[in-house]
Amino acid sequence: MNKSPDWTDPAVLESAAGLEDRLRALEHPPADPELAADWALRKELRRLKPEPLPAELADRWKHMLRPRGRGLHSAWGFAIAASLVLALSLTLLMPINEPEPDPTAIQDFRLAMQTVNTTSRKALSITGRELNEHLQWPSIELEPLPYSRLVRAIAQPQRINVETQDPMNDLQTNQE
Amino acid sequence: MQQPFEQMIDRYGSRLRHLALMLLGRGDEADDVVQDTLIKLWHRGDDVRRDDALPWLLTCTRNACLDRLRHRQRTQSLTLKLVGEQSVQADVQSTLNPDEAIDVQRRRGLLLAALAEMPEPGRSLLILRDMQELDVAQTAKTLELSRTQVKVYTFRARRLLRKKIEEELHEQVA
Numbered sequence: 001m002n003k004s005p006d007w008t009d010p011a012v013l014e015s016a017a018g019l020e021d022r023l024r025a026l027e028h029p030p031a032d033p034e035l036a037a038d039w040a041l042r043k044e045l046r047r048l049k050p051e052p053l054p055a056e057l058a059d060r061w062k063h064m065l066r067p068r069g070r071g072l073h074s075a076w077g078f079a080i081a082a083s084l085v086l087a088l089s090l091t092l093l094m095p096i097n098e099p100e101p102d103p104t105a106i107q108d109f110r111l112a113m114q115t116v117n118t119t120s121r122k123a124l125s126i127t128g129r130e131l132n133e134h135l136q137w138p139s140i141e142l143e144p145l146p147y148s149r150l151v152r153a154i155a156q157p158q159r160i161n162v163e164t165q166d167p168m169n170d171l172q173t174n175q176e
Numbered sequence: 177m178q179q180p181f182e183q184m185i186d187r188y189g190s191r192l193r194h195l196a197l198m199l200l201g202r203g204d205e206a207d208d209v210v211q212d213t214l215i216k217l218w219h220r221g222d223d224v225r226r227d228d229a230l231p232w233l234l235t236c237t238r239n240a241c242l243d244r245l246r247h248r249q250r251t252q253s254l255t256l257k258l259v260g261e262q263s264v265q266a267d268v269q270s271t272l273n274p275d276e277a278i279d280v281q282r283r284r285g286l287l288l289a290a291l292a293e294m295p296e297p298g299r300s301l302l303i304l305r306d307m308q309e310l311d312v313a314q315t316a317k318t319l320e321l322s323r324t325q326v327k328v329y330t331f332r333a334r335r336l337l338r339k340k341i342e343e344e345l346h347e348q349v350a
Contacts, residue, residue, distance in 0.1 A: 017327040038331075041338050044287065045306035050194030057207065058189055061214055062182045 180226075181218060188230055191308055192237045198303045199241035201292060209240045231317035234310075238300055238318070290340040297321065298333030305330045 006012050019035065029036040192213060196206035213236040217224060224232050291299060297319050304310040304318065305326070316326050 016331045017324050020327040020331040023331075034335075037338055038334055041334055041341075042306050044283075045302060045334075046309070048198075048284070048287075048307050050190040050308060053186075053189040053193060057193075058185055061185050061189065061211060064211070064215075 184217070184229060184233075185214065188233055191230070191310075192233055194308065195234060195300075195303055196237050196241050198288075198291070198307070199238065199299070200244060201288075205244065206241075209237055209244070212240060213237045228317070231314050234304070234314075234318040242296065286341055286344055287337075290337055290344060293340065294333065294337060298329060298336060301326065301330045301333050302337060306334070 022030070023035065023039055023042060026039060029039045189210070192210045193206055196209045197203060200206050200209065213233055216236055217229075217233065291302065294302070300319060301315065304315050305312075310318075312323050312326050315321075316323050319326070321329065
């Protein structure tokens with residue numbers, strides 16, 4: 001039997017690589033018995049080549065990953081929803097930059113409100129006096145009540161005699 | 177990625193399944209390993225370049241098979257499993273007479289049993305180079321070897337396989 005080659009020898013390695021290339025290129029077995037046996041074994045191994053993939057198996061593997069494709073769409077949906085939530089949060093949390101009010105405008109506004117307030121009170125007072133001439137207020141016994149004079153002063157404003165400028169009682173009128 | 181992914185299954189699925197079957201010897205396990213590899217490919221997405229896809233797939237499949245083999249004790253004859261499942265292509269010519277067909281089957285059984293006992297990377301090299309006729313460059317990428325190493329190791333592995341088969345035949349005759 002031949003001695004085993006020294007596989008650490010570069011020359012042997014180069015020779016082995018060359019022999020391998022030669023074996024692959026040969027269409028018929030070589031003359032050397034060892035190489036011929038190698039060549040035959042290679043042919044025998046080639047007969048154990050891969051079978052075509054069964055159709056049902058291929059379909060199963062393709063179908064198995066289709067729901068994972070929807071997973072990718074879910075990921076996009078999640079990303080969009082997260083972006084909307086983030087945008088909404090930023091909108092709510094960020095301080096609103098309102099313009100500072102004009103001091104002159106504030107003064108004018110206050111003056112206007114005071115004018116409306118004063119004018120309204122005057123109008124209410126005049127209206128009350130005018131109506132009081134023509135209305136007969138009910139007689140309310142206020143004396144037993146505490147602070148009766150104060151309540152009377154508010155509830156029954158004083159009527160003045162136009163000629164004498166004296167206060168009139170309930171029974172008098174200016175037409176007498 | 178869906179359409180190119182399905183094309184990869186059509187193009188490489190049979191190679192992956194064949195490699196897993198040759199290494200593991202069981203069809204159901206081989207299918208599980210290939211399925212896991214395809215799922216990994218799906219998740220990697222565009223990280224795996226088209227021209228590197230096959231070496232990447234073969235590497236993943238091979239590594240998964242070797243992991244399973246390390247955790248599995250071989251209690252059954254690999255030959256019986258492979259021959260029984262008829263998953264390996266039967267190249268039995270219709271012109272063979274029944275006795276010859278039995279001899280071919282027997283020989284194939286011996287071959288596969290001897291292959292199962294081969295050390296790595298020799299076994300993978302014989303599967304990829306001799307059975308699948310994968311080119312040197314892609315084999316080198318898959319097994320992380322140089323081109324010269326692929327050639328030299330394949331040559332040596334084939335000689336070792338032949339020696340194992342001859343020893344087994346001598347034992348059977350004796």
